[in-house]
Amino acid sequence: MWLSLHAACLRCQRVCRRSFAASLFKCSRLSDANVSHFSHSAGRPAPTCKALLYRHHGDPSRVVQLEDIDLPPIGAKDVMVKVLAAPINPADINMIQGTYAILPDLPAVGGNEGVAQVVEVGSQVKSLKAGDWVIQRDAGLGTWRTAAVLSEDNLISLPNDIPLLSAATLAVNPCTAFRMLSDFEDLKPGDTVIQNSANSGVGQAVIQIAAARGINTINVIRDRPEFTQLCNRLKAIGATHVIKEEALRRPEIKELFKTCPKPKLALNGVGGKSATELLRHLQVGGSMVTYGGMSKQPVTVPVSALIFKDVKVRGFWVTQWKRNNSHGAFKAMLDELCSLIQKGKLAAPACTEVGFQEYLKALDASMQPFTSAKQVLIMSTD
Numbered sequence: 001m002w003l004s005l006h007a008a009c010l011r012c013q014r015v016c017r018r019s020f021a022a023s024l025f026k027c028s029r030l031s032d033a034n035v036s037h038f039s040h041s042a043g044r045p046a047p048t049c050k051a052l053l054y055r056h057h058g059d060p061s062r063v064v065q066l067e068d069i070d071l072p073p074i075g076a077k078d079v080m081v082k083v084l085a086a087p088i089n090p091a092d093i094n095m096i097q098g099t100y101a102i103l104p105d106l107p108a109v110g111g112n113e114g115v116a117q118v119v120e121v122g123s124q125v126k127s128l129k130a131g132d133w134v135i136q137r138d139a140g141l142g143t144w145r146t147a148a149v150l151s152e153d154n155l156i157s158l159p160n161d162i163p164l165l166s167a168a169t170l171a172v173n174p175c176t177a178f179r180m181l182s183d184f185e186d187l188k189p190g191d192t193v194i195q196n197s198a199n200s201g202v203g204q205a206v207i208q209i210a211a212a213r214g215i216n217t218i219n220v221i222r223d224r225p226e227f228t229q230l231c232n233r234l235k236a237i238g239a240t241h242v243i244k245e246e247a248l249r250r251p252e253i254k255e256l257f258k259t260c261p262k263p264k265l266a267l268n269g270v271g272g273k274s275a276t277e278l279l280r281h282l283q284v285g286g287s288m289v290t291y292g293g294m295s296k297q298p299v300t301v302p303v304s305a306l307i308f309k310d311v312k313v314r315g316f317w318v319t320q321w322k323r324n325n326s327h328g329a330f331k332a333m334l335d336e337l338c339s340l341i342q343k344g345k346l347a348a349p350a351c352t353e354v355g356f357q358e359y360l361k362a363l364d365a366s367m368q369p370f371t372s373a374k375q376v377l378i379m380s381t382d
Contacts, residue, residue: 047070047071047147048068048069048070048071049068049069049071049145049146049147049148050066050067050068050069050145050146050356051066051067051068051069051109051142051144051145051146052064052065052066052067052109052110052111052144052145052359053065053067053069053107053108053109053110054096054106054107054108054110055106055107056106057096057097057098057103057106058096058097058098059097060093060096060097060110060363060367061360061363061364063096064096064110064359064360064363066356066357066359069109069145071147071148071149072149073149074120074121074122074149075122075149076122076123076124076125077122077124077125077151077152077153078121078122078125078149078150078151078152079118079120079121079122079125079128079134079149079150079151079152079155080118080119080120080121080147080148080149081116081117081118081119081134081147081148081149081150081155082116082117082119082146082147082379083114083115083116083143083145083146083147083148083379084114084115084116084117084133084164084167084168084378084379085114085115085164085165085167085168085353085376085377085378085379086111086113086114086115086143086144086168086376086377086379087111087113087114087168087169087201087351087374087375087376087377088111088362088363088366088374088375088376088377089112089113089172089173089201089374090292090294090366091112091172092110092111092112093363093366093367095108095110095112096110104140108142109141109142109143109144109145110142110143110144111142111143111144111145111377112139112140112141112143112172113135113136113139113143113168113169113171113172114135114136114143114144114168114377115133115134115135115158115164115167115168115170116133116134116135116143116148117131117132117133117134117160118130118131118132118133118134119147121152122152125152126152127152127157128152128155128157131160132157132160133157133158133159133160133167134155134156134157134158135155135156135158135167135170135171135334136150136154136155136156136171137153137154137155137156137322137327137330138154138319138322138323139319139322141154144359144377145379146356146379153327156327156330156331156334158170158334158338159338159342161342162338162341162342163341163347163348165348165351165353165376166341166346166347166348168348168376169201169348169349169351169374169376170334170337170338172201172318173200173201173202173204173205173349174205174209174337174346175318175321175333175334175337176202176205176291176316176318177202177203177205177206177209178205178209178333178336178337179316179318179321179333180206180265180267180289180291180316181193181206181209181210181213181215181265183316184265184287184289184312184314184316185264185265185286185287187213187215187264187265188215189213189214189215190214190215190216190261191215191216191261191263191264191265192215192216192217192218192240192260192261192262192263192264193206193210193215193216193217193218193263193264193265193266193267194217194218194219194220194263194265194266194267194278194281194282195217195218195219195220195266195267195268195269195278196220196221196245196267196268196269196270196274196275196278197220197221197268197269197270197292197294198217198219198220198221198234198239198242199221199230199234200269200292200349201349201374202267202269202291202292203219203267203269204234204237204349204350205346205349206267207219207234207237207238207239208237208238208340208345208346208347209340209346210238211237211238211239211240211345212238212340212345212346216240216241216260216261217238217239217240217241218240218241218243218256218260218263219234219239219240219241219242219243220243220244220245220247220248220274220277220278221234221242221243221244221245222244222245223244223245223246227244230242233350237347240260241256241259241260243256245274245277248277248278248280248281249277253281257281261283262281262282262283262286263281263282263283263286264282264283264286264287265282265286265287265288265289266278266279266281266282266286266287266288266289267288267289267291268288268289268290268291268292268299269290269291269292269293269294270292270293270294270295271290271292271293271294271295271296271297271298271299272293272295272297272298272299272300273297273300274295275288275290275299275300276299276300276301276302279301279302279305279311279313280302280305282305282309282311283309284309284310284311285309285310285311285312286309286311286312287311287312287313287314288311288312288313288314289314289315289316290313290314290315290316291315291316291317291318299313301313349373349374350373350374351373351374351375351376352365352373352374352375352376353376353378354375354376354377354378355377355378356377356378356379359377362375362376362377363375
């Protein structure tokens with residue numbers, strides 16, 4: 001059975017790889033079917049933008065280069081945007097290294113997330129206008145650039161009265177947190193969620209969205225020199241409890257469960273022993289959802305957890321959720337998240353703003369151990 005499941009997963013990965021690579025190929029090589037390929041007027045140079053390209057997989061600080069690339073003409077249903085800000089996420093690094101589950105064709109522009117402002121729209125564009133803030137619906141279009149020409153169908157508008165960093169980091173981590181808190185267990189006020197990697201972008205979004213819904217969070221982080229400061233910061237944004245990983249294996253965890261019920265839901269972004277420890281503390285019938293594997297270790301599920309506690313072990317990938325759901329469903333989720341931002345209940349994760357030209361500094365910082373701040377490339381705020 002395992003072999004059958006493994007083979008099915010490999011087939012799925014190959015399909016996803018082809019689909020993802022085709023999407024990036026269309027954008028980076030300017031051959032999207034939605035882009036009109038009319039010639040520029042004689043003597044008129046093609047517009048260009050600056051972009052962070054990689055032509056080979058490897059160490060991001062070695063293979064990523066800042067280059068000028070041509071932009072295509074604006075088709076009837078296309079939109080030209082200037083990118084304002086784009087974060088560096090772990091998946092972006094893994095793609096450059098060549099270790100992610102799906103990889104774009106090379107050369108490729110880095111980045112899968114960011115916020116842009118509409119500069120010009122095609123003659124048949126109805127939903128957007130110059131000045132609108134937008135994010136891309138799909139991953140793989142390369143956000144580490146100063147400008148792009150994209151299909152109207154692949155852009156979703158945001159209110160431009162939310163903070164720039166909130167907009168730039170909205171499409172991946174908060175959406176992942178929102179869906180995991182909504183789709184796997186029927187959580188009510190007073191229920192409990194436990195998560196590792198609580199200081200990550202997803203973890204910080206989980207804390208805030210859960211707090212807005214009256215849900216307790218037990219937040220697990222690795223021990224570090226600045227543990228107390230990080231603990232205080234997570235509690236300031238709504239964390240109910242913050243504990244070290246080793247506390248999960250100690251008797252004092254029983255004291256914690258005297259103040260809140262055992263969790264219905266566990267969120268795993270680490271894998272390995274950390275994931276196994278989360279499973280041990282789930283309620284009977286609870287779910288563990290894996291969305292990342294920063295330890296690069298497999299998830300081991302104790303037989304007792306399956307037989308005697310009937311736990312459910314699931315996975316989640318926000319890119320696949322976007323593919324499986326309508327434009328309207330995605331927009332409705334973004335509207336709810338933006339409402340939380342506007343009410344002061346959902347802030348951007350801890351971020352460090354870095355000028356686009358200083359991308360090497362940002363890439364290096366994003367790969368340091370115990371990183372608590374997301375590096376965000378600032379292209380333009382005009």
